[in-house]
Amino acid sequence: MTPLEKFLNPLPLPYDFQEWKKLSYKERAKKVCQTWAVQGYGSPLSVAIFYLIKIVFYVLMFFWFCSFSNDLGGISEFYLWWTNPEALGKFIFWTVLIEVFGLGGASGPLTGRYAPIIGGITYFLRPKTIKIPCFTKIPLIKNDSRNWLDITLYLALLVSLIRVCIAPSIEPNIVLPVIGLLIICGILDRTIYLAARADIYLPMAICFMFPLETGHGLKIIWFGIWFWAAFSKLTPNFTYAVSVMLSNSILFTPSIFDNFKKSLFKSYPEDLRPSRKASYMAHLGTIIEFVMPILLLVFIGNSEMTFYALIALTLFHFFIFANFPMGVPLEWNVIMVFGAWMLFYGNLEFNPMEITSPILIVILLISLFVLPLLGNLFPKYISFLLSMRYYAGTWAYSVWLFKGDSKDVLENKIPKTSKDVLVQMGKLYENDFAEGIVSMILGFRLMHLPGRLLNQLIPKAIDNVADYRWIDGEMLAGEVVGWNFGDGHLHHEVLLNSIQKRCNYDSGQLRVIMVESPQFHTQNMEYRIYDAKDGLLEKGIGNTKKLKDQQPWENSNYLSDLIV
Numbered sequence: 001m002t003p004l005e006k007f008l009n010p011l012p013l014p015y016d017f018q019e020w021k022k023l024s025y026k027e028r029a030k031k032v033c034q035t036w037a038v039q040g041y042g043s044p045l046s047v048a049i050f051y052l053i054k055i056v057f058y059v060l061m062f063f064w065f066c067s068f069s070n071d072l073g074g075i076s077e078f079y080l081w082w083t084n085p086e087a088l089g090k091f092i093f094w095t096v097l098i099e100v101f102g103l104g105g106a107s108g109p110l111t112g113r114y115a116p117i118i119g120g121i122t123y124f125l126r127p128k129t130i131k132i133p134c135f136t137k138i139p140l141i142k143n144d145s146r147n148w149l150d151i152t153l154y155l156a157l158l159v160s161l162i163r164v165c166i167a168p169s170i171e172p173n174i175v176l177p178v179i180g181l182l183i184i185c186g187i188l189d190r191t192i193y194l195a196a197r198a199d200i201y202l203p204m205a206i207c208f209m210f211p212l213e214t215g216h217g218l219k220i221i222w223f224g225i226w227f228w229a230a231f232s233k234l235t236p237n238f239t240y241a242v243s244v245m246l247s248n249s250i251l252f253t254p255s256i257f258d259n260f261k262k263s264l265f266k267s268y269p270e271d272l273r274p275s276r277k278a279s280y281m282a283h284l285g286t287i288i289e290f291v292m293p294i295l296l297l298v299f300i301g302n303s304e305m306t307f308y309a310l311i312a313l314t315l316f317h318f319f320i321f322a323n324f325p326m327g328v329p330l331e332w333n334v335i336m337v338f339g340a341w342m343l344f345y346g347n348l349e350f351n352p353m354e355i356t357s358p359i360l361i362v363i364l365l366i367s368l369f370v371l372p373l374l375g376n377l378f379p380k381y382i383s384f385l386l387s388m389r390y391y392a393g394t395w396a397y398s399v400w401l402f403k404g405d406s407k408d409v410l411e412n413k414i415p416k417t418s419k420d421v422l423v424q425m426g427k428l429y430e431n432d433f434a435e436g437i438v439s440m441i442l443g444f445r446l447m448h449l450p451g452r453l454l455n456q457l458i459p460k461a462i463d464n465v466a467d468y469r470w471i472d473g474e475m476l477a478g479e480v481v482g483w484n485f486g487d488g489h490l491h492h493e494v495l496l497n498s499i500q501k502r503c504n505y506d507s508g509q510l511r512v513i514m515v516e517s518p519q520f521h522t523q524n525m526e527y528r529i530y531d532a533k534d535g536l537l538e539k540g541i542g543n544t545k546k547l548k549d550q551q552p553w554e555n556s557n558y559l560s561d562l563i564v
Contacts, residue, residue, distance in 0.1 A: 040248025
């Protein structure tokens with residue numbers, strides 16, 4: 001492979017793809033998992049450069065929007081105005097704009113987008129694309145097909161966000177339309193709500209409705225994000241997520257860091273359970289994310305302690321950023337670091353205990369306590385984003401199994417901007433190479449602890465894996481609804497019903513396995529197996545604790561005692 005090919009092309013598979021396709025499911029799974037352990041998705045350096053250019057654009061646009069403000073200034077005067085809450089406000093509303101536009105976290109090759117590189121606006125402005133209504137049984141708002149009302153409201157949301165970004169000052173009267181439109185758009189299509197990352201940016205926006213308490217409110221939101229993200233990692237799943245992330249890291253290139261990546265597992269290549277090193281790294285990250293924010297709150301007003309705690313958190317976020325995790329939440333890491341320094345170091349006087357508005361207190365309690373707590377205890381009912389379980393390895397997921405060429409029916413029946421991911425990649429690579437790259441998604445799923453339940457569910461769903469095409473629900477959601485960021489609820493029953501209504505699959509043509517996030521306190525996770533036409537075939541309960549000693553390609557068959 002020439003230097004140019006190494007720069008542009010993903011790493012080739014260490015085995016023949018056509019021979020791999022002839023193997024049994026277990027043998028296929030073993031090969032992709034062993035490959036993932038040392039080279040991950042195999043993304044080339046050009047992918048990292050694409051995302052870095054996007055981040056440079058993101059930061060420069062932030063400075064440009066700040067230049068419209070009366071109280072802020074240009075880049076050369078940054079040191080004079082970076083502590084002004086309005087600067088963070090501009091960053092927040094610009095981040096919502098870029099996310100809901102589709103150029104934020106869920107964009108580019110690491111989310112299965114090659115041509116085009118975004119979903120978002122290309123779907124949200126297109127009539128008859130599929131949407132995921134929040135309430136599927138209430139007349140007028142249960143419609144799953146995008147109409148001109150949806151498009152108009154989405155456009156209004158974009159306009160209202162641009163208005164805040166270029167405003168001379170952020171006042172409640174220009175923030176209120178953003179809040180109202182986010183909520184209305186979310187009721188009509190929760191894809192838009194989640195794409196805007198309203199789980200965190202909506203309560204932030206609400207803080208600007210209370211000018212005297214904005215800084216106090218934002219400070220407790222920053223703390224809440226760190227706290228619940230750390231809390232959700234207090235399960236066996238996170239160690240697996242860390243080893244998967246580092247295996248896939250563009251920073252740790254396989255040619256140089258082979259031994260390091262292998263050391264993340266107990267005995268590569270036959271034992272791919274996380275090693276003590278992976279466990280220590282996971283625990284260290286959790287400790288930093290837990291302890292440092294607590295120190296920031298306990299030592300409010302202490303500039304020295306605040307400084308050192310922020311250094312630790314900055315390094316923590318930089319480490320995540322540098323690894324380009326799947327979903328690529330790079331903008332989120334950038335704004336978290338800027339907001340942390342601005343709120344905790346630049347404004348030592350901000351104190352959440354000084355919030356007095358009953359409305360703001362209730363909203364913050366719901367956003368930062370009620371929803372995360374319920375989401376960890378009852379994840380079936382609340383998005384992992386609202387639960388603030390961002391990278392704990394506990395996402396709900398699904399696998400869609402299309403028999404033969406039945407996926408072509410979807411291509412012909414459903415309006416969408418993105419073609420099948422193999423069609424997109426076919427414009428860049430040869431067919432076998434493209435299919436080989438996509439097959440690595442199976443490795444990504446199985447290497448996470450909850451994904452190992454699939455080894456027991458696949459035989460329940462279909463007779464012969466060779467007769468079916470495996471598509472991860474994340475890839476399908478990105479293709480059909482225009483956004484995917486790890487929220488399995490976007491590609492569960494509601495999406496299946498919408499697709500079946502349009503495609504009318506016969507029995508056996510499409511089977512879907514849906515697995516919920518494990519409950520924090522029990523580690524139980526509900527699964528359901530559907531046939532697109534015949535409906536629910538089976539449901540039951542799995543448990544991640546029972547999977548800890550299982551290799552990612554093995555079937556321990558313990559479910560016989562747990563089926564309900």
